[in-house]
Amino acid sequence: MNYLSIELRKTKRRGIWLVPAALILFLMIWLGHSYTGHNGSLFTQFGWMDTLYNMPLLNAILIPTAIAVLASRVIDMEHKGNMWKHLETMQSRRALFLAKTAYGFCAVLLISAAEVLGILVLGKLFKFAGTPDLWALCLFFVQTLIITFNLYLLQMIISIVFSNQAVALCVGLCGSMAGLFLMFLPQCPILRCIIPWGHYGAAMFVGMDWNEQTKKIVGFYYMRQNNGAAIYIAVWFLVLIVGGWLLFKNMDTDGYHFQGIFGKKNAVSLSHKPVRIPLMPTELMKVKRTPIWLAFLILPLISALIGTANFLNNLEILKSGWYSLWTQVSLFLCYIFMPPLLGVYASYLWRLEHNGTNWNMIMTHSSAYRIVFNKLMVCAVVSLFTMLWLGVLFIVCGRCAGFTEPIPAELADWLFFGFIGSVSVCAVQLFLSLIIRSFAIPIGLGLIGGVAGLVVTAKGFEYALPYGLLSIGLRANNPNRVLNYELFLTSSVIFILLFYLLSVAYIKHNDVKTQG
C-alpha cells in the first residue's frame, strides 16, 4: 500500500489521468453520436444492448494504444531519470513490480468502471427503452477489466525491457491492428483468442440480428461464444504476470536493456580502418541501429494480409475486384494506425534531441530551420517507403486473390496523394512531439487525430484536417472518389508550411531546455 502511494506520488504532474479521460470522453461522443440523427430512435430502442454490442469494437480500436501510452508514461520516467539502479537500493524488486502492477490495475479498474458508468449515463441521456440488464453490465465490466489489465501488463513489460519507448508503442499499434482485423474474420475464431488484443472481440456476448432483405436491424440477442476465450484470457494473464515477474527479477540492474536479458555483448572489437566522414545525411546517421522502420513494414503487412482475408470472405458483397480490395487493405490503416505510427516516428526523432543536453549541441551547430526541415525530410522518406510498400503488398495480394484484370492505373494516384497527406500528418506530429516532451502523449493525440479524420471526412470537411487529407488522399473509403486536386494540394502545402514554421518559431523563441 505504501509503495502504491509512492507510485501515485511519482506520477504527480504527469497528467496520467488525461489518457483514460480522453478515452472515455471519446467513447461517449462516438456512441452518443449514433443515437442522434434520423436513425437515432432505431438504436435507442435497443440502447442497452446496442452499447454492449459496440463497446468491444471501440475498445479494440482505442484501448490498446491508450494503454500503451499509459504504461509507457508510468515506466518511462524511471528510464529517463535513470532511477532503476537507485530504486533497487531502497525497495525489493518484488515490491517495485507489485507497485507498478497495482498502479496499472487501479487505472484499469477506473477505466472499466468509467465505461460502465458511461453506458448508464448514455442510457439516461438518450432515454434507452427498458431497464439496464445489471448482469450484462457486470459481465462487461469484468471482461473489460481483465482484458485491459492483460494488455497493461504486456505493455508494461515491454516498456521496461526496451528503454526505447518506440518499441512498446509499435507493438501496441501492431497488436491492436491485428486484434481489430481479427474481429472481422468470423471464420477463424481461434485467431482472435490467441492474441491478447483480439480478446475484446472474442469475449463479446451480444450479437446483432438483421433482416437479410431490408438490411435493417431487427434486434440484439445474447449469445454464448464457444471459443474458449475465458481460458485463453486466463492463460495470458498467468503468462504475463509470471513471465513478467521472472523477466523483471532476472534483469540486469545495469541499464535494464534488451542486452541485459540475452547476455551482454562482449567487448567491441576496435577497428583500425582510417576514420571517414560518411556521405549519409546526419539525420539518417542518428537513426542508425533503431529498428523502428520495422513497424512500418509490419503494420501495412498485417493490414494487407487480414484485409485480403476479409475480402475473400465477403466476395458476395465486395464485387468490384481491385477497388474493393483496396478499401479492405487501406481503410483501417489510414484512419487508425498510420497517424499514431507516424507519431511514434516523430516522437522518436525528437526524443534523440530531448535526451540529456543534446539541445545544447544541436543549437550551437545548426539553425532551427535546418533541423526541423531535416526531421521532416526523414519522416517524408519513411512515409514514401511505406506507401510504396503498401502498393507492392496490394498488388501481390490482388494477384494471390486471383485477380486477372490489370492493376488499376489509379493506384499511383492513390499512393502519391496518400504520401502527400501523410507528410502533412508528419508535420503536425513533429510539431506536437517538439513541444510535448513526453514520448507517448503525441502518439495518443495522433490516434485521436486519426479518428477525428474519420469524423471530418464523414461531415465533409476532410480538407480541413491533415488527418483527413491522409485518408482521402489514399481514397481509402471510396476508391472511385474524385479528388479536388487543387484544394488538396493547397491544403497540404498550407498545413506542411504552417506546422513547419510553427516548429521553427517554437525553437527560435524559446530558451533551450535540457534535461540536465
Add this chain to the structure above:
Amino acid sequence: MNIIETKHLTKGSGAAMRVSDLDLAVPEGCVYGFLGPNGAGKTTTLKLLLGLLKPTDGTITFFGQKMTEQNRLSILSHTGSLIENPSYYGHLTGLENLQIIAKLKKVPATEIEKVLNTVRLYEQKDKKVKQYSLGMKQRLGIAMALLGNPRVLILDEPTNGLDPAGIQEMREFIKDLPVTHQMTVIVSSHLLSEVEQMADMVGIIHHGKLVFQGTMATLEAQGDGLEEVFLKLTEGGESL
C-alpha cells in the same frame, strides 16, 4: 584585444533574476576562469554567450561583432563548447557521434582522429556511448568541443567525472591550449584551486552578479590568501 565582451548582460528579472548586469571581458589568448559557488549563474552565463538562452537585456560581442540572431551560427562556427553535461546519442558509437558533429561543423575526417587521440578515446571509439563511463563521456564531450580547432573554447566544469589523474591531465591540457592550439578558453568551475591552476584571468560570479574580474595576480594581491579573498567576495562560507 578582447575576443568576447558582454555589456549589461541580464537574464531574468525581479525575484527570478538569474544573472544581472554582467560586463565580461575576455582577452584573446588567455584562459579565463569563471568561478562561483553552485547556482551562482555560471552555466546561465555560458548558455547566454552561446545564444542558447535569450538575454533579457544587454549585448554580447564576439570577435568585435555584436551577436545577433542572424550571425549567431557563423560566429559559433568558430567556437567549441561543452555545457552542463556532455551531449551525445547513446545508441551510436563515440566515433559516429564525432562524425555527426564533424559533418555539422564541416570538418575533415583527419580532425576526428586527432581529437580522439587528444582525449585518449581512440581505443574506445567503436563502443556505444551509453556503455561509456562518466569520465569517458566527459572526454567525448571535450573531443566534440575541440573538433575543428575553434578560436574560442567554452567549457562548463570540464573536469566533472574525471578521475584524479584525468583531472590533472585535463587541467594541464587546458592551460596549454592558448599556446599549443592558439585558442582562447573560458572555463567555469566552483573550485578555486582548479581555476588557480589553469587561469590567467578570473571572473567571480555570485548570486548572478560579477563581483570580481581581473588577472590572477590582482586577485592574489587583494588579501592574505586566495581562499580568503574568494570567501570574502562570496560572503563567507556559503556552499562552494
